[in-house]
Amino acid sequence: MAILLDETNDAKRTSWVTSANGHGDFPIQNLPLGIFSVRGDTPRGGVAIGDEVFDLKAASDAKLVSGDADKAARAASNPTLNELMALGAGPRAALRKQLSALLAAGTAESARAKPLASKLLHKAADCTLHLPAKIGAYTDFFAGITHAENGGKRRGANPPLSPNYKYVPVAYHSRASTVRPSGVPVRRPNGQRVVDGEQLPTFGPCLKMDFELEFGIWVGQGNAWGEPIPTGQAFDHIYGFCMLNDWSARDIQRWESAPLGPFLSKNFGTTISPWMVTPEALAPFRIAQPARPEGDPKPLPYLWDEADQREGQLDLEIEVLIHTEAMRAKGAPPQRIAVSNTKHLYWTVAQMVAHHTCGGCALEPGDIFGSGTISGPTPENYGSIAELSFDGTKDITLANGEIRRWVQDGDDIYLRAHGRRAGYASIGFGDCCARMVAAK
Amino acid sequence: MAILLDETNDAKRTSWVTSANGHGDFPIQNLPLGIFSVRGDTPRGGVAIGDEVFDLKAASDAKLVSGDADKAARAASNPTLNELMALGAGPRAALRKQLSALLAAGTAESARAKPLASKLLHKAADCTLHLPAKIGAYTDFFAGITHAENGGKRRGANPPLSPNYKYVPVAYHSRASTVRPSGVPVRRPNGQRVVDGEQLPTFGPCLKMDFELEFGIWVGQGNAWGEPIPTGQAFDHIYGFCMLNDWSARDIQRWESAPLGPFLSKNFGTTISPWMVTPEALAPFRIAQPARPEGDPKPLPYLWDEADQREGQLDLEIEVLIHTEAMRAKGAPPQRIAVSNTKHLYWTVAQMVAHHTCGGCALEPGDIFGSGTISGPTPENYGSIAELSFDGTKDITLANGEIRRWVQDGDDIYLRAHGRRAGYASIGFGDCCARMVAAK
Numbered sequence: 001m002a003i004l005l006d007e008t009n010d011a012k013r014t015s016w017v018t019s020a021n022g023h024g025d026f027p028i029q030n031l032p033l034g035i036f037s038v039r040g041d042t043p044r045g046g047v048a049i050g051d052e053v054f055d056l057k058a059a060s061d062a063k064l065v066s067g068d069a070d071k072a073a074r075a076a077s078n079p080t081l082n083e084l085m086a087l088g089a090g091p092r093a094a095l096r097k098q099l100s101a102l103l104a105a106g107t108a109e110s111a112r113a114k115p116l117a118s119k120l121l122h123k124a125a126d127c128t129l130h131l132p133a134k135i136g137a138y139t140d141f142f143a144g145i146t147h148a149e150n151g152g153k154r155r156g157a158n159p160p161l162s163p164n165y166k167y168v169p170v171a172y173h174s175r176a177s178t179v180r181p182s183g184v185p186v187r188r189p190n191g192q193r194v195v196d197g198e199q200l201p202t203f204g205p206c207l208k209m210d211f212e213l214e215f216g217i218w219v220g221q222g223n224a225w226g227e228p229i230p231t232g233q234a235f236d237h238i239y240g241f242c243m244l245n246d247w248s249a250r251d252i253q254r255w256e257s258a259p260l261g262p263f264l265s266k267n268f269g270t271t272i273s274p275w276m277v278t279p280e281a282l283a284p285f286r287i288a289q290p291a292r293p294e295g296d297p298k299p300l301p302y303l304w305d306e307a308d309q310r311e312g313q314l315d316l317e318i319e320v321l322i323h324t325e326a327m328r329a330k331g332a333p334p335q336r337i338a339v340s341n342t343k344h345l346y347w348t349v350a351q352m353v354a355h356h357t358c359g360g361c362a363l364e365p366g367d368i369f370g371s372g373t374i375s376g377p378t379p380e381n382y383g384s385i386a387e388l389s390f391d392g393t394k395d396i397t398l399a400n401g402e403i404r405r406w407v408q409d410g411d412d413i414y415l416r417a418h419g420r421r422a423g424y425a426s427i428g429f430g431d432c433c434a435r436m437v438a439a440k
Numbered sequence: 441m442a443i444l445l446d447e448t449n450d451a452k453r454t455s456w457v458t459s460a461n462g463h464g465d466f467p468i469q470n471l472p473l474g475i476f477s478v479r480g481d482t483p484r485g486g487v488a489i490g491d492e493v494f495d496l497k498a499a500s501d502a503k504l505v506s507g508d509a510d511k512a513a514r515a516a517s518n519p520t521l522n523e524l525m526a527l528g529a530g531p532r533a534a535l536r537k538q539l540s541a542l543l544a545a546g547t548a549e550s551a552r553a554k555p556l557a558s559k560l561l562h563k564a565a566d567c568t569l570h571l572p573a574k575i576g577a578y579t580d581f582f583a584g585i586t587h588a589e590n591g592g593k594r595r596g597a598n599p600p601l602s603p604n605y606k607y608v609p610v611a612y613h614s615r616a617s618t619v620r621p622s623g624v625p626v627r628r629p630n631g632q633r634v635v636d637g638e639q640l641p642t643f644g645p646c647l648k649m650d651f652e653l654e655f656g657i658w659v660g661q662g663n664a665w666g667e668p669i670p671t672g673q674a675f676d677h678i679y680g681f682c683m684l685n686d687w688s689a690r691d692i693q694r695w696e697s698a699p700l701g702p703f704l705s706k707n708f709g710t711t712i713s714p715w716m717v718t719p720e721a722l723a724p725f726r727i728a729q730p731a732r733p734e735g736d737p738k739p740l741p742y743l744w745d746e747a748d749q750r751e752g753q754l755d756l757e758i759e760v761l762i763h764t765e766a767m768r769a770k771g772a773p774p775q776r777i778a779v780s781n782t783k784h785l786y787w788t789v790a791q792m793v794a795h796h797t798c799g800g801c802a803l804e805p806g807d808i809f810g811s812g813t814i815s816g817p818t819p820e821n822y823g824s825i826a827e828l829s830f831d832g833t834k835d836i837t838l839a840n841g842e843i844r845r846w847v848q849d850g851d852d853i854y855l856r857a858h859g860r861r862a863g864y865a866s867i868g869f870g871d872c873c874a875r876m877v878a879a880k
Contacts, residue, residue, distance in 0.1 A: 137617060142700060155699070162698035167641050168632055172700040173613040173707070177577060177802045178665055187666045189799030192608055192740065201607050203740045203798070225618055225709075226627045226880070252799070258602035259595070260582060260612040261701020267613070268799040269665075300632065300643045358643070359629030359692070359708040362617045440666070 005283050008100040011425045016105045016114055017121065019050030024418075025428030026050055028103055031096055032275035032430070033081060033240060036127040043130050045076025045084065048275050048430065049103055052121040056095075062116055064102055064109075068094035080134045081276070085239045085365040088221040089279070092239070096280050129183070129274035133218065133366035135176040138270065139356060140214075140246060140370040142170040145346040147212075147373035150387045166296050169303070169347040169355040171369075174246070175267035179368070182432050186247055186269035188409065188439040193251035201255055205439035208250035208392060209407040212373040213320050213383030213415055215342050216244035216272050217349055219367035226360040231305040234353035235312070237363065240276030243318070243415040243432035244370045247271065250386055250406075272368070273415070273432035281427055285419035286311045289348055302358055303351045312348035317341055318374060318417045320383065324402055325410035334414050335399055340376040340383055342417075409438040445723050448540040451865045456545045456554055457561065459490030464858075465868030466490055468543055471536055472715035472870070473521060473680060476567040483570050485516025485524065488715050488870065489543055492561040496535075502556055504542055504549075508534035520574045521716070525679045525805040528661040529719070532679070536720050569623070569714035573658065573806035575616040578710065579796060580654075580686060580810040582610040585786040587652075587813035590827045606736050609743070609787040609795040611809075614686070615707035619808070622872050626687055626709035628849060628879040633691035645879035646689035648832060649847040652813040653760050653823030653855055655782050656684035656712050657789055659807040666800040671745040674793035675752070677803065680716030683758070683855040683872035684810045687711065690826055690846075712808070713855070713872035721867055725859035726751045729788055742798055743791045752788035757781055758814060758857045760823065764842055765850035774854050775839050780816040780823050782857075849878040 007013065008029065014021045015028040026032070026048040036053050037043040045056040057077035059065050065073050072091035075084040084092070101109040113120060142148055145165070152160025164170065180186070188209060192201045220239030223229050229237055246266060253265030289309045298304070305312070318341060321334035347355075352369055373383040382388045385406055389396055392405040407413060415432040447453065448469065454461045455468040466472070466488040476493050477483040486493040497517035499505055505513050512531035515524040524531070541549040553560060582588055585605070592600025604610065620626070628649055632641045660679030663669050669677055686706060693705030729749045738744070745752070758781060763774035787795075792809055813823040822828045825846055829836055832845040847853060855872040 137615065151699070157699075164632075164641070164695055164698060168696050170696065170698075170700055171703050173615055173703065175577065175613055175801060177804055177807075178800070180665075187800055190668075190742075191799045192604075200737075201604070201740070203742050206799075225620075228630075228880075249799070255604055256608050256610065257699075257701075258604060258610075259591070259597075259697075259701070260580075260610055261697075261699075263611050263613065264795070264799045264801065267801040297640075300641070302630075302643050355704070359631045359646075359689070359704045360618070360627055361615060361704065361707040364617055367617075440668075 008096055008280065009284055009424065011423060013100070014105045015049060015103045016110055017050045017052055017103060019052065023050045025430050027425045027427060028100060029425040030277065030281045030427040031099055032277045032281065033076065034132045034275045035079065035081060035130040036122070037130065038122050038126055043079040045081055047099060048124065051124050053124050053127050054099065054103070055120055055122060058119050062119065064113055065095065065098045069098040081132045082134055082366040085133060085218065085220040089236055092278060093280055096278065129181055131179065131181050132274060132276050135179055135366055135368050136364045137367045138174045138176040138179055139171050139367070140174045140372065141352050142372040143345045143347040143352065144372045144374040144383065146344065146375040146377060147383060147387065150375065150382070154386065154391045167300065169352050171356065172261045178267055179270045179272060181272060181274040182434065185435045185437045186271060187437050189249055189252070189264065189268035190439050191249060191252040191264050193255050206249035206252055209436060210248040210250050210385050211320065211407060211413045212246040212248055213318060213338065213340060214244040214246050214373055215318065215371040216242040217352070217369040217371065218242065218276055219363045220365055222363040222365055223357050225362040228360065229353050229357045231303055231308050231350045231354040234350035235279065237353055238279060238349060240278050241282065242276060243273040243417050243429050245271040245413060245415050245432055245434065246370050271432055271434040273429050275430050277427070277429055282314060282419060284421050284424040285315045287313050287315045287343060289313045290343060299351065303354055305350065308348055308350045312350050313345065314342045316417045316419050318415065321414040321416065322398065323412040323414065324398065326400060326402055332400065334412065337396065338380060338382055338388060340374050340381045342374060344374055344376045345371055407436050409436055411436050448536055448720065449724055449864060451863060453540070454545045455489060455543045456550055457490045457492055457543060459492065463490045465870050467865045467867060468540060469865040470717065470721045470867040471539055472717045472721065473516065473572065474715045475519065475521060475570040475572045476562070477570065478562050478566055483519040485521055487539060488564065491564050493564050493567050494539065494543070495560055495562060498559050502559065504553055505535065505538045509538040521572045522574055522806040525573060525658065525660045529676055532718060533720055536718065569621055571619065571621050572714060572716050575619055575806055575808050576804045577807045578614045578616040578619055579611050579807070580614045580812065581792050582812040583785045583787040583792065584812045584814040584823065586784065586815040586817060587823060587827065590815060590822070594826065594831045607740065609792050611796065612701045618707055619710045619712060621714040622711060622874065625875040625877045626711060627877050629689055629692070629704065629708035630879050631689060631692040631704050633695050641695055646692055648690035649876060650688040650690050650825045651760065651847060651853045652686040652688055653758060653778065653780060654684040654686050654813055655758065655811040656682040657792070657809040657811065658682065658716055659803045660805055662803040662805055663797050665802040668797045668800065669793050671743055671748050671790050671794040674790035675719065677793055678719060678789060680718050681722065682716060683713040683857050683869050685711040685853060685855050685872055685874065686810050711872055711874040713869050715870050717867070717869055722754060722859060724861050724864040725755045727753050727755045727783060729753045730783060739791065743794055745790065748788055748790045752790050753785065754782045756857045756859050758855065761854040761856065762838065763852040763854065764838070766840060766842055772840065774852065777836065778820060778822055778828060780814050780821045782814060784814050784816045785811055847876050849876055851876050
């Protein structure tokens with residue numbers, strides 16, 4: 001469980017890759033893992049460092065890494081990271097230590113790496129980032145309690161939270177085959193929905209397109225069928241984190257969901273940020289699970305672990321930005337429309353893992369979880385446009401005068417996340433962005 | 441769409457594999473595809489014929505098949521059939537024609553095959569049958585309308601069917617990683633549930649274990665993301681069929697499902713019959729979709745195809761049998777507790793495919809659908825024990841005097857399916873059986 005802070009988290013460490021120093025997302029303290037290719041060559045594992053991508057196969061070929069770190073680098077030389085993820089935390093941490101030393105300014109190790117820079121580094125601008133893993137299964141949790149409450153209100157539920165909410169880390173299985181990395185446009189789906197003011201369903205383009213501000217959780221080592229993972233060991237099965245936009249067709253969802261839950265309203269496309277930010281990089285941003293409000297039940301024993309309560313939550317600022325066609329035409333930057341924090345989750349990541357497996361369900365390397373939409377307590381913290389526009393009844397007026405109640409064709413939606421803590425280097429997740437394009 | 445009857449369906453054709461003639465499941469008119477191994481050797485593709493398994497790699501190696509049929513046999517020489525399934529219907533049909541001729545009594549082709557029988561055939565009793573494909577995604581439909589009505593009544597819904605039911609082929613994503621072939625025991629899950637008479641949830645073994653009598657549908661060629669499959673072309677994407685027991689923990693389901701549907705109550709284990717029965721083998725059992733009752737809405741245009749209405753439904757007798765520990769101890773055979781028919785499905789397989797993809801969701805070779813529980817109109821047709829025991833309120837008395845309200849540890853549950861039509865050979869699916877074992 002314990003991920004210890006070490007020299008790789010030291011804020012004073014700088015890199016000879018100068019773009020990394022002070023980089024908003026990828027300073028040397030981050031070193032997230034991903035799959036990249038350069039101008040159509042074979043996809044393989046890499047690490048983001050400043051404005052560059054560090055090539056793990058090249059590092060292994062040049063014998064810059066050794067032992068477990070080389071084992072990790074070789075496993076990462078495939079077109080997906082699944083083999084690496086199956087190795088678990090040890091080789092990942094070993095690789096991080098050696099890479100940090102190789103990329104740091106003024107270390108003995110860097111003297112070996114720097115002369116090989118032209119082989120080891122690729123400009124990120126020249127790289128295509130792919131899905132980092134072949135996703136076996138995508139499970140979407142519902143751990144953002146404010147989002148759950150706001151959704152209940154929209155459905156007219158009274159009380160808005162279902163009776164199980166404070167006992168069960170509610171989740172549903174979603175669709176892995178349509179998860180795409182940042183940058184890939186998502187097409188508005190056609191589907192059955194009952195148009196406002198009508199009585200009967202018709203088939204046509206979704207009229208209530210939404211985003212969802214979620215945190216993504218990558219599974220590393222899985223569990224055997226029938227063998228639950230206890231909460232206290234759950235974090236060992238987590239390989240990394242990303243941002244996840246669980247695009248949602250609200251009108252289709254409203255009509256289709258009884259009685260078995262959302263299906264087509266969620267499976268037309270999901271966007272993730274392509275870099276896996278590791279538990280080691282996030283060690284400075286681990287915090288205690290906030291105390292449950294007075295009167296809330298204590299989690300059942302299988303969901304309770306003292307260490308998890310003490311350090312199982314994450315303190316990451318997360319935000320949603322919109323970049324409309326009109327903004328892009330004027331050269332205006334994306335506009336932030338919501339800001340929240342992962343600490344608003346009602347359940348920890350370890351509780352999600354323990355719950356998912358408590359009945360014996362087998363997790364596999366490359367599975368991904370969505371956290372659920374992470375809204376905070378006040379309207380500016382709302383992580384979906386359904387919440388921000390009060391179910392499409394209230395205008396959201398953008399700085400350039402444009403109005404939104406739902407996502408429109410041509411809108412780029414960005415999710416971003418950053419860890420910031422005094423005494424530590426800030427790190428970020430990179431963009432999770434996709435453009436909504438018109439239905440067929 | 442059209443799967444034509446040909447000489448491979450001819451009832452008069454017999455096989456030199458004499459156990460096939462009159463075989464209840466696997467006469468020469470069936471020839472289902474699967475993955476087998478013999479005493480721990482490498483799993484590979486095979487075809488069931490009587491009490492034997494025909495080895496496709498051995499047939500290809502011996503040059504008994506040619507052209508598209510050999511392409512299919514070579515693709516089937518892997519430990520999963522996914523590569524074969526991606527080839528689509530043409531090579532499958534070509535393989536069937538050549539195999540039928542090779543295995544038929546008295547044909548010129550059989551004179552080439554028969555001398556090689558010791559290489560080509562393995563006693564089924566010596567074989568282990570594996571999952572026929574690596575399952576990318578498992579989607580469970582809800583197309584059994586009587587089951588949906590009975591479930592609504594149990595939930596206290598009035599009317600019992602949700603308003604979308606006659607418009608939407610309702611489905612939810614389920615869990616692929618815990619699907620197992622017939623013969624593998626399934627462990628009763630622990631989970632959160634509210635025990636009868638109590639107010640608050642506790643964690644413990646499922647107390648209301650159920651089976652579900654479902655028809656399984658294997659996807660062959662998929663579709664590109666964003667490219668829907670029209671109903672009229674949907675059958676071309678189906679590779680084969682099996683029986684599927686969607687084990688269901690009803691007490692866990694009742695507590696966890698609000699508002700996003702079933703999760704742990706379904707993902708602890710699903711049992712399928714290991715042979716893929718092909719569309720060609722089922723050609724004699726295709727029937728018109730039964731007329732919708734007066735007043736039911738006509739399906740929306742994207743779900744409507746004249747040919748599908750004319751021949752898109754299947755007429756297969758399906759049944760559930762129980763074999764308790766006490767029956768086994770006495771040497772008694774399994775006892776049938778329900779019998780139904782695939783024709784009771786409210787939606788066709790083609791409508792399921794068209795609906796699943798109408799918003800752009802990408803299907804992939806090796807995906808599997810469950811049909812939903814296929815109950816018929818009268819209590820002896822009910823396809824789940826929750827329906828048979830009226831939600832555990834009514835005893836089911838077995839022939840030996842044992843009583844069931846839910847599935848007990850040690851119970852073997854069998855699902856079986858047969859096609860029977862005058863003038864055609866009867867075919868069957870083989871067993872879909874698993875034993876429920878005690879929770880940890």
